[in-house]
Amino acid sequence: MNSNIEAQIDRFKIGFPFINLDRPAIIGDGILSFSESEIESLISFYDRINKDFKILKFVPASGAATRMFKDLFAGINELENGKSLNTGAKKFIDNLSSFVFYRELQELLENIEDAIANSNQTTIQLIILKTLLAAEGLGFGIKPKGAIPFHKVNGIGETPVYDHLLEGISYASLGNKVQIHFTISNEHEELFNELVDKYLRHFPSVDFNIHFSNQLEETNTVAVNSDNVPVKIEGEFFMRPAGHGALLENLNTLQADLVFVKNIDNVVKPNLEPENSRYKKLLGGLLLKKKKEIFQLLEELELGNSEAASNFVKEELGLHMDNVEELQLFLNRPIRVCGMVENTGEPGGGPFWVRNNNGKVSLQIVEKAQIDTSNSEQKEILQRSTHFNPVDLACWVTDYKGNAFDLLKYRDDETGFITEKSFRGETIKAMELPGLWNGAMADWITFFVEVPLQTFNPVKTVLDLLKPNHLD
Known part of the structure; x- marks a missing residue:
């Protein structure tokens, strides 16, 4: 038994600690909200300067349609x-x-x-x-969900792969160049290649760079029984994919400055796409604005000037720091802007202020499974939350000197998940790595911004395709 599996078995025994919620992130306290004129200003800012950077659209698409x-x-x-x-x-x-x-x-x-x-x-x-x-x-x-027809295009049912190509043209293009990365299952690579080849003919004037990757096998985790004994199949350990958090490895290898992250199934019928893409540009514009401010502060800190950086950290992120080295370390990190929609009872994570073991508070996306709902205080904080996470992110992944961050350094390994699954008629336990937009980005500089509910249109069941934003 290798040391990695031994460590996983130990983790099954002790579990993962609950997140310590400080308060919900709400409008005016953790979630930014903009007027229509402010939105237009940020969109214009994005359109004006995005040509200076390498932009990539990252689409987790390995999920089966089962x-x-x-x-x-x-x-x-x-x-x-x-x-x-x-x-x-x-x-x-x-x-x-x-x-x-x-x-x-x-x-x-x-x-x-x-x-x-x-x-x-x-x-x-x-x-x-x-x-x-x-x-x-x-x-x-x-089939994978990405290969199921969702919307009608010229009278023919097309898959969400088409919708993501259309989105890429709207907000992730550099001139006529569009770069999109899909994470898929290895066995479906030929199918996705066929879909992409078919759809590229729809856009002859666009220079698409479409690439795929698979969730790395070495990120898989061992399954155990209720006594924390590893499950074996024909003498071999039963290794399972470790959830979307494993995709941090894929994200870490990509050559880009600005990365938009959005799930394969969160798309709309083509005639609604332009309006939804406005809000992706809003996220991008806010990200570029914050990135510009932070990079200027880091350059000031190199000269020994800490006042502006200290004020920024206090006003924008609720932290008190004065030391130049501490501020440099804190500000020189990946940055993300996450869209948040009004909570309507949909399942999924939400935006919260979280207090870590050192007493510092930061903005995090937290899943309900990470919250100790038997604790009345934590449950009350959860119930006061007003927004939830639609998985709509704009991420900056290079530092102020142009070097790519090692994203694995900014993951909180204490924020994984242990879940129960049914396997051959018995209950087994499975372990997932910290979620891609949860603990995998725990140490990123984070901004939340309200976006309208119309931007969240996931197809979780086939009946979701009967909703107005999908139905032809």
Whole structure:
């Protein structure tokens, strides 16, 4: 057993400490909010100076579509066992013609039209669901989410890969050059390459640089049983992917100054894209403005002048520092601007002021699983939160002298997760690294800014495609 696995087993035994919430980040105390004229000013600032930097769009896209079709898989099981269809699967079938992949599905169903014509309703429903999900049909149940058609383009259903290329042109271009990096599963690389090759023909005047990477196997973590004994399969340790926090390794290798981070499934139908991209430029403009201020302060600190830097840290980040070396160390770090939307009860992390073991308070994105809700004080802070994290980030990853930061140095390794999973009929425990936008960026300089709810349109289930921002 190697030392890495031994350390992971020890971590399973002791667990990860809860985050110590100080207070929720709200408008006026941790979350910035801008008037329409201020938004336009920051967008103009971004458009004016973004040509001076290497910009990249980073899209985590390795997620399988399995959970997206959870109700439909359950529906197959129900129908095969003589049970009535669950509400989600029934709604899907009732609205079948509204989905952009309906025509594809219909073409396959026409091939077995005679079988359908002589079948009862239960059999027809079963045929529809299996044709959609199974490998012999459209195969949506075994595809990555990024390869599922979401929106209609010129009458044809296209995947979110198309939407991200469209976004890249809007806010991540340098002249006619656009650089996008997708993190994907190794087994789906050919599929993503085919999609990209197909979509590049839509944009002949744009010079796209599209590249892929896989989550590194060496970031995988061992699974254990309830007694913290490693699970083995045919004598080998059962190693599992360690969550989106493992993508910090991928992000760390990219050649860029400014990186926009957004999940594969958070897109809108093409006619709404320009309005949503305005708010990405808002994040970019605010990031470039703060970066400019911080770099000027670091140059002043080199001359021994600490007053302006001390005031900035106090007013912008709520910390008290006077020492030149301490200020230099604190300000010379990666910077991120994170969009935050009004909390409507969606699952996911939220923005908080967090107090560390040294008593210092900083802005962090915290998941509910990291909060001790049995503690009445911590629970009350959680309940007072007003916003949540849609995963909408603009990140600056080079220092004021142009050198790339080693992003791994700014991760808080005490902020990982231990979760329970079902495996072969038994409960096992799995470990995830600090989340990419959570503990993996814990020691970044962080700014939160309010963005409208319209910018958050994730497709977590297939029924989300019936919402107005997706429905054609």
